[in-house]
Amino acid sequence: MSASHLDQSGLANLGPGVSAPRYDRSTTKCGIVHLGVGNFHRAHQAVYCDDVLEAGDLNWAISGVSLRSPNVRNDLVPQDCLYTVCERDGAQKTARVIGSIMEVLFAPENPHRVLDRLNSPATKIVSLTITEKGYVWPEGVYPNWKAETFCDQASPALLFIVEALWRRWKIQAKPFTLLSCDNLSSNGPTLKQAVLHLASDRDPKFSSTLEKQLSCPSTTVDRIVPRPSSDDRKSINALIGFQDAASVVTEPFSQWVIEDEFPLGRPAWQNHGVTFVEDVGPYEDMKLRFLNGAHTFIALFGQLCDLEHVSDVITENQVDQFLDAFWSQTSKTLTVTINLADYQRDLKSRFSNASLKHRTAQIAMDTSQKLPQRIIAPILELDRAGQDTRPHSFVVALWMAYLLGTSESGKGINIDDPLADQLQRRAQSREIGRFVEIESIFPAEFRDNPQLILEVAQLFAQIASIGAGPALSDLLDQLKSGKAA
Numbered sequence: 001m002s003a004s005h006l007d008q009s010g011l012a013n014l015g016p017g018v019s020a021p022r023y024d025r026s027t028t029k030c031g032i033v034h035l036g037v038g039n040f041h042r043a044h045q046a047v048y049c050d051d052v053l054e055a056g057d058l059n060w061a062i063s064g065v066s067l068r069s070p071n072v073r074n075d076l077v078p079q080d081c082l083y084t085v086c087e088r089d090g091a092q093k094t095a096r097v098i099g100s101i102m103e104v105l106f107a108p109e110n111p112h113r114v115l116d117r118l119n120s121p122a123t124k125i126v127s128l129t130i131t132e133k134g135y136v137w138p139e140g141v142y143p144n145w146k147a148e149t150f151c152d153q154a155s156p157a158l159l160f161i162v163e164a165l166w167r168r169w170k171i172q173a174k175p176f177t178l179l180s181c182d183n184l185s186s187n188g189p190t191l192k193q194a195v196l197h198l199a200s201d202r203d204p205k206f207s208s209t210l211e212k213q214l215s216c217p218s219t220t221v222d223r224i225v226p227r228p229s230s231d232d233r234k235s236i237n238a239l240i241g242f243q244d245a246a247s248v249v250t251e252p253f254s255q256w257v258i259e260d261e262f263p264l265g266r267p268a269w270q271n272h273g274v275t276f277v278e279d280v281g282p283y284e285d286m287k288l289r290f291l292n293g294a295h296t297f298i299a300l301f302g303q304l305c306d307l308e309h310v311s312d313v314i315t316e317n318q319v320d321q322f323l324d325a326f327w328s329q330t331s332k333t334l335t336v337t338i339n340l341a342d343y344q345r346d347l348k349s350r351f352s353n354a355s356l357k358h359r360t361a362q363i364a365m366d367t368s369q370k371l372p373q374r375i376i377a378p379i380l381e382l383d384r385a386g387q388d389t390r391p392h393s394f395v396v397a398l399w400m401a402y403l404l405g406t407s408e409s410g411k412g413i414n415i416d417d418p419l420a421d422q423l424q425r426r427a428q429s430r431e432i433g434r435f436v437e438i439e440s441i442f443p444a445e446f447r448d449n450p451q452l453i454l455e456v457a458q459l460f461a462q463i464a465s466i467g468a469g470p471a472l473s474d475l476l477d478q479l480k481s482g483k484a485a
C-alpha cells in the first residue's frame, strides 16, 4: 500500500530522525507575503522563517503567492502547506519538515485575495523570487489597473506590488518593506526603480511619496537548489514515511546577507544565521561573479559537451584549471576582505556534490538575463584596468556556441530563454558584431570595443572548429605561457 500524503495530522508519525515544526501553526500570523514560491524559496527563506517561528515569534509566517502556474499551490495546499527540505552531501542526508508557509494563493485565480493579503495590516514584508526576468517589463503595456489583467502581463509581481502600495498610499498606511531575493546586482535599488517607474505612470505624487518611504534592502542569497527529480522525491518519501509532492533537495550550505532597513520590523533572522550589513555590494559581487559566473561557464560547457550535471563537469581536468584562471581574474574586480582562496576551495567542493544532481540545463536557462551581472560587468572592469579578459570572453564565446542549439555529439539543445529566437538567429549568422547588438546584454562600452569583439570572435571560431574541450585546453596553454590569443 502506498503511504498517505504528508499533512498536519501526520507530523507525529514521521520517519526516524525527521524533524518537524513544534510551534502551533494555527496561531501564527503571516507577516510576510512571498511572490514566487519555487524550490529556491522553499529551501532558503522559508527555512529561516521556520527557525524564527520555532524560536517562538509567531508573527513571521509566510503567505505564498504563485503568479504563473498553479502547480505549487496544487501540491502544497492538500499537504497543509507542509513540505520536506532534504540536505544532501555525499552519504550524508537530513530531512526536515518545514511549516512556515501557511497558504499558497494562485494569483490569476483570485487576484483580489492576493491584494487583500498584501494590504493586510499584518503584512510587514513582501519578498520576491521571480527570477532575473521578472524585473524586466516591456514599455507601453501598462494595464489599466484591473487586477484581472495583471496576470497576463510580463511582470505581474511588480503590478501587484504597485497596486497594493497604491491602496496603502490612499489610506495613508505605510508601505511594506520590499525584499528581492533574486540574483541581480543591487537587487534592492533595481526593484525600487522598477516600482517607482510604474508608480509614476499612475500618479507622480504617489511615486514621490514612495521614493521617500519605500524601503527595498538589497540582499545576497546563496543556496544551491536543483529542481528535484522523481527519484529525489521517492527517496524523500521513503525517509519521511509519507508522500510529499513539494519536497526540495539542497546542499547543507546556506547564506543570506541583507541590508538592515525594515521600517515596519522584521524577524530576528540574525539569530538563525542571517548576516545583516550596511552594504551588501561586496558580498553580492563576490557571489554573482564567483559562484554564479562559474556556474554559467559550467552550464554552457556541460551542455556543449553532453555533461548533464555540475558534478560531472567539475571533474574534468581542464575545468578545474579554468576555474582557477577565471577566478584569479574575477578577484581583480572585487573589494571583499574575506579569504578568497578559502571561498574558491569551498565553491569547488560545493560544485562537486554529486548527490545533488544539479543539471547544467537548469543553470543554462535564461542566460541572457544572467550574463550581464555575472560575466559582462567583470569583463568591462578588467578591460578598463588593462587586465586579461580571455577567461570571461571564453564564457561569452561558449554561450554563442551553445545557442547554435546542438551539442558536440550532435544532440539538440533546447534553448530556454526569453530572448531565444533572436539569440539563435544572431548566433546562426556567426557574426559576433550582430550578436553583441543586443543592448540589454552588451552595453555600448562592450559593443564599441573592437578588441573585445575580436577576442570573443576568435574564441568562438576556435570552439566551433575544434570543440569546447580542446579550445579550453588551448586557452589554458596560452594563459600559462602569457601569450596573446
Ligand code: CS2
Pocket (backbone or CB within 6 Å): 183, 221, 222, 223, 224, 225, 291, 292, 295, 296, 362, 363, 364, 370
Ligand atoms: C544558478 C543559481 O541557476 C542558476 O543560474 O547559478 O541558481 C545558483 O545555484 C544559486 O544562485 C546558488 O546560490
